[in-house]
Amino acid sequence: MMGKVYIVGAGPGDVELLTLKAVRIIKEADVILYDRLVSEDILQLARPDCEIIYVGKEEGKHTPQDSINRMLVELSKVYRRVVRLKGGDPFVFGRGAEEALYLAQKGVEFEVVPGVSSVTGVPTYVGIPLTMRGVSSSFGVVTGHEGEGCYGVRWELSKYVDTLVVVMGVGKRQEIGRKLLELGRDAEEPVAFVERGCTSRQRVVVTSLGRLASDPPPVEPPALLVVGKVVDLINTLGKEVERWRQNPTVVIW
Ligand SMILES: C[S@@+](CC[C@H](N)C(=O)[O-])C[C@H]1O[C@@H](n2cnc3c(N)ncnc32)[C@H](O)[C@@H]1O
Structure with missing residues (x-):
């Protein structure tokens, strides 16, 4: 058999x-x-x-x-x-x-x-739309982990997309921040890490790209990094924003 x-x-x-x-x-x-x-x-x-x-x-x-x-x-x-x-x-x-x-x-x-990927599911769950008319008309996804046997990551992609999602990027977060600034992204651009998204232990850390490059926040894997103006929408679209404000599982860094 x-x-x-x-x-x-x-x-x-x-x-x-x-x-x-x-x-x-x-x-x-x-x-x-x-x-x-x-x-x-x-x-x-x-x-x-x-x-x-x-x-x-x-x-x-x-x-x-x-x-x-x-x-x-x-x-x-x-x-x-x-x-x-x-x-x-x-x-x-x-x-x-x-x-x-x-x-x-x-x-x-x-x-x-197929399953719901964390790439789209996790940002949506916390109220970060990857695309939004007038704010973001494209998104790209890269891995922050360039281990043995891995294909070189084409970071230049970040120049051409409005929203960038990075998986497995926690360990190299500061380096990633610096690289994105070098490639011309704006230091004021908001970024969010979503740790353990879609679970009861979900935690969001919001900061700016400049801050990520100079003084990165503490973040634990597994986490997804989202870079782009759409991150600001978490303040209005986050379904549990009021609860988060009282008991901050959303950390502003
Ligand atoms: C090996 S990849 C697997 C991705 C998976 N196949 C998917 O479609 O979501 C693991 C990475 O996905 C991201 N990830 C997966 N689940 C996550 C979650 N619940 N919250 C935040 N990030 C998650 C993290 O960046 C993690 O390091």
Whole structure:
């Protein structure tokens, strides 16, 4: 018997942001391999007899990508429905495409289920629209992590887009701030970090690009960085702005 592997996007955190398709597949799974950014509430949807395996990449508990690929193939020989659950969308900075390619090469049947990416879901959730008539007519997304084997990031992109989103940029935030200023972005431009967006531990830090480059705020990963005038709209569109003002999970730096 050969099973099927479902590479499923789990969205940015809030269980209610899962797609109906993801919920059905998680409930039917025989085994689930999940990443660091998949929340406990989501795993609770699995059957009690479903085998649940953590394969995250955080320090100290790192599962190499090759082992994950091989595990998916091996598990498909044992189980009918193997679910590979990933934060956000599997094909947006999620290595889902590498896993799908490996399965294709090994002749394993697979299906990819899109998820709400943190790239769009997290800013929307806090009241930052990536585009807005008269304010932003374009956005770009880059990774702030240029590790081994990674494609060089084309930071010049930031010259051509109104709003820039940076994933995995916490560690290099000051360097990123400086680079964007060098490329001609305005020091007064507002920027926001959204930590653990769409979860109960969400925290937003708002500052300016100039300040980010000279005196960066403390921020913990996972966080998304949004740069652009649209960030100011959080003051009126943030659905919980009044509550935030009283108990600041929005920090002005
Ligand atoms: C390896 S990438 C995975 C992105 C994922 N595939 C997606 O579509 O959202 C991980 C990065 O995404 C961002 N991220 C993912 N979930 C997040 C969340 N709930 N809040 C803030 N940032 C998040 C962070 O920048 C984090 O370092």
